[in-house]
Amino acid sequence: MTDVPHSRVDAEGMTADTAFRVRMRRLFGVLQGLASNPATVIGLVIIALMLAMAIFAPWILEPNSPDPYQMPRDWGAVRKPPGTPGHLLGTTNEGGDVLYGVIWGSRTSLQLSLMVVGSTMIVGTIIGSVAGLVGGWVDEVLMRIVDVFLSIPELIFALAIAAVLGPSFGNIIFALAVVLWVKYARIMRAQVLQIKQNDYVDAARVIGDSRVNIYLRDILPNAVTPVTVQATLDMGNVVLIGATLSFIGLSEAGIAEWGVLVSEGQAGIASGRWWASTFPGLMIFLWALSFNLVGDGLRDALDPRTEGR
Amino acid sequence: MLDAKHGGATVASVRDLKVHFQSKRGVVHAVDGVSFDIRDGETLGLVGETGCGKSVTGRSFLRLLPVPPGILAGGSVMFNAHAVCTSCEGTGCETCEGTGRKASQDRSVNLLGIPSEDMRRIRGDRIAMIFQDPGKALNPTLPVGAQIAEVFLQHRTDELIALAGLPADTVGAVRRFASQSPRFGDGWLLSLPGVRAQRRRVEEALATMVAGALAETQVPNPAKLMARYPHELSGGMRQRVMIAQALACNPDLLIADEPTTALDVTVEARILELIRNLQQRRKTSVLYISHDLSLVRRISDRVAVMYAGRIVEIGTTAEVFANPRHPYTRGLMAAVPGADTPRGKLAAIRGTVPELVDPAAACRFCGRCPYETGACRNNDPFLEAITPSHLVACFIDHPAPSGERPSYDRATA
Amino acid sequence: MQLRDYILRRLMVLPVLIIGVSIVVFTLTRVGGSPIGIYLSHEMTPDEVAEIEARFNLDKPVWVQYLYWIRGIAMGDFGWSGVAAAPVADVFPLKLAATMELALASGLVALLLGIALGTYAGARRNRLPDHVTRIVAVSGASLPQFWFGILLLIIFWAQIGIAPIGRSDATIFASIAHPTGLYTVDAILAGSPAAFWDAIWHLVLPSVTLGYGATAIIARMMRSALVEELQQDYVDAARAKGLAERIVLKRHARRNALVPTVTVIGLTFGFLLQGTITVEIIFRWPGLGRWMADSVLRGDQATLMTYVLFTSVLFLVVNLIVDLVYANLDRRVTLGK
Numbered sequence A: 001m002t003d004v005p006h007s008r009v010d011a012e013g014m015t016a017d018t019a020f021r022v023r024m025r026r027l028f029g030v031l032q033g034l035a036s037n038p039a040t041v042i043g044l045v046i047i048a049l050m051l052a053m054a055i056f057a058p059w060i061l062e063p064n065s066p067d068p069y070q071m072p073r074d075w076g077a078v079r080k081p082p083g084t085p086g087h088l089l090g091t092t093n094e095g096g097d098v099l100y101g102v103i104w105g106s107r108t109s110l111q112l113s114l115m116v117v118g119s120t121m122i123v124g125t126i127i128g129s130v131a132g133l134v135g136g137w138v139d140e141v142l143m144r145i146v147d148v149f150l151s152i153p154e155l156i157f158a159l160a161i162a163a164v165l166g167p168s169f170g171n172i173i174f175a176l177a178v179v180l181w182v183k184y185a186r187i188m189r190a191q192v193l194q195i196k197q198n199d200y201v202d203a204a205r206v207i208g209d210s211r212v213n214i215y216l217r218d219i220l221p222n223a224v225t226p227v228t229v230q231a232t233l234d235m236g237n238v239v240l241i242g243a244t245l246s247f248i249g250l251s252e253a254g255i256a257e258w259g260v261l262v263s264e265g266q267a268g269i270a271s272g273r274w275w276a277s278t279f280p281g282l283m284i285f286l287w288a289l290s291f292n293l294v295g296d297g298l299r300d301a302l303d304p305r306t307e308g309r
Numbered sequence B: 001m002l003d004a005k006h007g008g009a010t011v012a013s014v015r016d017l018k019v020h021f022q023s024k025r026g027v028v029h030a031v032d033g034v035s036f037d038i039r040d041g042e043t044l045g046l047v048g049e050t051g052c053g054k055s056v057t058g059r060s061f062l063r064l065l066p067v068p069p070g071i072l073a074g075g076s077v078m079f080n081a082h083a084v085c086t087s088c089e090g091t092g093c094e095t096c097e098g099t100g101r102k103a104s105q106d107r108s109v110n111l112l113g114i115p116s117e118d119m120r121r122i123r124g125d126r127i128a129m130i131f132q133d134p135g136k137a138l139n140p141t142l143p144v145g146a147q148i149a150e151v152f153l154q155h156r157t158d159e160l161i162a163l164a165g166l167p168a169d170t171v172g173a174v175r176r177f178a179s180q181s182p183r184f185g186d187g188w189l190l191s192l193p194g195v196r197a198q199r200r201r202v203e204e205a206l207a208t209m210v211a212g213a214l215a216e217t218q219v220p221n222p223a224k225l226m227a228r229y230p231h232e233l234s235g236g237m238r239q240r241v242m243i244a245q246a247l248a249c250n251p252d253l254l255i256a257d258e259p260t261t262a263l264d265v266t267v268e269a270r271i272l273e274l275i276r277n278l279q280q281r282r283k284t285s286v287l288y289i290s291h292d293l294s295l296v297r298r299i300s301d302r303v304a305v306m307y308a309g310r311i312v313e314i315g316t317t318a319e320v321f322a323n324p325r326h327p328y329t330r331g332l333m334a335a336v337p338g339a340d341t342p343r344g345k346l347a348a349i350r351g352t353v354p355e356l357v358d359p360a361a362a363c364r365f366c367g368r369c370p371y372e373t374g375a376c377r378n379n380d381p382f383l384e385a386i387t388p389s390h391l392v393a394c395f396i397d398h399p400a401p402s403g404e405r406p407s408y409d410r411a412t413a
Numbered sequence C: 001m002q003l004r005d006y007i008l009r010r011l012m013v014l015p016v017l018i019i020g021v022s023i024v025v026f027t028l029t030r031v032g033g034s035p036i037g038i039y040l041s042h043e044m045t046p047d048e049v050a051e052i053e054a055r056f057n058l059d060k061p062v063w064v065q066y067l068y069w070i071r072g073i074a075m076g077d078f079g080w081s082g083v084a085a086a087p088v089a090d091v092f093p094l095k096l097a098a099t100m101e102l103a104l105a106s107g108l109v110a111l112l113l114g115i116a117l118g119t120y121a122g123a124r125r126n127r128l129p130d131h132v133t134r135i136v137a138v139s140g141a142s143l144p145q146f147w148f149g150i151l152l153l154i155i156f157w158a159q160i161g162i163a164p165i166g167r168s169d170a171t172i173f174a175s176i177a178h179p180t181g182l183y184t185v186d187a188i189l190a191g192s193p194a195a196f197w198d199a200i201w202h203l204v205l206p207s208v209t210l211g212y213g214a215t216a217i218i219a220r221m222m223r224s225a226l227v228e229e230l231q232q233d234y235v236d237a238a239r240a241k242g243l244a245e246r247i248v249l250k251r252h253a254r255r256n257a258l259v260p261t262v263t264v265i266g267l268t269f270g271f272l273l274q275g276t277i278t279v280e281i282i283f284r285w286p287g288l289g290r291w292m293a294d295s296v297l298r299g300d301q302a303t304l305m306t307y308v309l310f311t312s313v314l315f316l317v318v319n320l321i322v323d324l325v326y327a328n329l330d331r332r333v334t335l336g337k
Helices: A016-035 A038-060 A098-134 A136-151 A154-165 A169-196 A199-206 A211-248 A258-266 A275-302 B054-060 B116-122 B144-155 B157-163 B173-178 B193-216 B235-247 B265-282 B293-299 B317-322 B327-335 B374-378 C003-031 C046-055 C062-074 C088-123 C128-142 C145-159 C170-175 C183-190 C193-230 C233-240 C245-282 C288-297 C301-329
Strands: B010-023 B026-039 B043-047 B070-079 B082-084 B101-103 B127-130 B253-257 B285-290 B302-307 B310-316 B384-387 B390-392
Touching: A016 A038, A016 A275, A038 A098, A038 A275, A098 A136, A098 A169, A098 A211, A098 A258, A098 A275, A136 A169, A136 C003, A136 C301, A154 A169, A154 A211, A154 C003, A154 C245, A154 C288, A154 C301, A169 A211, A211 A258, A211 A275, A211 C145, A211 C245, A211 C288, A258 A275, A258 C145, A275 C128, A275 C145, B010 B054, B026 B043, B026 B054, B026 B070, B026 B285, B026 B302, B026 B310, B043 B054, B043 B293, B054 B070, B054 B253, B054 B285, B127 B235, B127 C233, B144 B157, B144 B193, B144 B235, B157 B173, B157 B193, B173 B193, B193 B235, B235 B265, B265 B293, B285 B293, B293 B317, B302 B317, B302 B327, B310 B317, B310 B327, C003 C062, C003 C301, C088 C128, C088 C183, C088 C193, C088 C245, C088 C288, C088 C301, C128 C193, C145 C193, C145 C245, C170 C193, C183 C193, C193 C245, C233 C245, C245 C288, C245 C301, C288 C301
Parallel strands: B043 B285, B043 B302, B127 B253, B253 B285
Antiparallel strands: B010 B026, B010 B070, B082 B101, B302 B310, B310 B390, B384 B390
């Protein structure tokens, strides 16, 4: 089942141009696979809506000044139900507009997920590649560190780090980045080891290609697949864990973040004020769901073996 | 009748069998109008390349097609289960060759048409099957003894109860245990003191029957073997277990789907001999499916050659091998190295089996046949007799409607 | 490689990992402010502070401090919990019992439900039950538990008013003794149906909240494992023996599908353990998770670090057991690399 994409050392002597075309054709096949799966399409649509909401937030609702990421407080309209003029989704106990939180919360979540996934992907890929390529004691030490990190349940680890650093949204981002890079390191190392054994990499070495060249042209493009799938799934997971930490109380109070809003709304449910928790929580759910749907779809589309499962 | 007139009763007759598969590119005609008989007590070899539809044909007898995408598109498989011999009433005579049983036309059923519950009663009891790879066809999480035991539990409940010394009218949890149809709460019922003793006796009877079945396949120490898991056994041992399991209920027909392909050559010879011995002693009919001509020649009474979902030639082993008429059969034989083949003369048939998506009305061998003519491309040849027991589907012996005929004397390719 | 060697190697790696985790936890205690912060006040003179530091060995090199810290833990000294106003070691077992009752109840239900659901879906691939199970599986992995729990509370506690909150009714709690700390077990020991019913009744909503995601994980794995197994030759071979489809499914396909499903039990356990934090907050469940959350907010470091260390070791041990069970179950598994 080894997937052999382009290779310059093919008997036919493929040119860079045909290699590019092969890759484009594969990409097209993957896109076709994605489009034929209704669940994936639903996920993509939700993601598109969420992104649009995050990008156009300043035009949808006037940003709060001075800090748009702080909830505006309308003390004259406290605990209003959904449908109240000016507060379409109602207000919280502290007069926060739920709609504002929902919309600006998408920006907070996008920031969180992009920063965490971006940094963990880069750090993890580098460390995993180094471990796989260098091998020996470097590999041994790095992988034992990875094992230790994986021994501590994700949420609890992130919670401990964020707690030690003190409550702030920035610290949540940092804590998640510290915890989550290990996954990419593992994936990357496994990929490097697997691809290193393939014949065409040996062949490349025989014809005198430099190590860096082999890595950049033969190993890295192959490892893109599993890393992309993991990154897509993480885009959703990170928001889920981040919101959980916020809910527990590790963000600054009053920030426009979905987990904080659910927590703020919790106090009102005994008196029948269901809206302040329900809407922001729904957003977290949809966010995580859409990325999970697309991540699963991507995995199926990239791996022909799982077809029809 | 195609070849039934040539003596002996038939145990099964396949008529115009069609099995289709739904694929992305269209309907694949995997088996496309296959007809043949299996006579009582004979071994019929079914040969052909991979993908010619021989396995699907074999599995049709047990209706073991993946549904969907496999579709039984037409035809019939008539099966005549054995009954007590009419001339000797079971004591054993010449007509039934001492077995006391004989194929009988009055219990004839169409295997493709009966309710699934009836099909289930035939499977493993009257018709059994040996699979290609015993390593995959045995459940890895159950001891082999327990797997053979299931056949007895399913089909021999009454004998089991009799052997255990229990009254024939035993009912309730013990009978359900002896027929492998547990109900909720039976586990508890069977642990009651009195019932537990009965269950123990059924288990002992079962162990005796399983050991007996295993002993038939000449394994050393059957009682010990029963407790082993498949992964603890060698390939040859596993196939012996499969054979013991298949022959446990003394079936009238055995489908052997390449039973030695996954085995070493040395083991293959012994397994082959074992099947042959058991078959001759019990007069079981065997449909032996293989891609290996020389192997089929050794074991079969008659041979059917399959190509692209059709039978192209069928006859007694002697006739087919002495006088192969179909170009495909000839090609197959030329591809097999024999003692008299000169060095470097081994021939391969050019091309590969065609895709069977919506085939046209033409000879399937067109494009690979060195003798083909225009008639072959416009007409679909069907099986016709050249001797009473030898049938060929080729215009070489039966001119096409246009009168045109290919000849072995001039290759057109 | 032999099974025995595999077990030995895994057992040898375990202490290394535990030491690794302890170093991580120790590092965290030194990063976040002074570990003796709760003993200090503004009125103390520098001499007094130095004296306390000396008492807790903070004047020694870091690695010596680590050894003292490890020695304390080995002797059962986990520090002082400011939130509980008692030594961590004294409060821990009680809270643990509450958390374990919740986690075990959810886990047990999730296991049974997940296997049943996965089998049902896998045997009816691409039909309605299968699609429903897939929706359950995907939504279970995406559902924020704290939100799901609040939704359940809004409906069953705030609106309908049938569900309770907390862990037991006060008068019922006082009516029986609690030797094990697992209220359902305590009720059985005391022979009190009312207390048993009360314990179960309080368990329902938190268990559903916690168990939904776990059910999803197991059902998903079970489904794909069963689909895989149903394509194997031995399933057709079982049919060829004349076995009823029910027996083929249960005794053959499902039995084999359970083997790979075992591997997700470790994952599920971690999921349940983490989930208890928010679920206990929402349902006012007096367990480790809620204690932990309170400690986080009030800077109670001793509790926090004990919790991290404890859950990690538990997680490691459970995963080790799962791996060993799996290796033993599936004799086809090639051990090692």
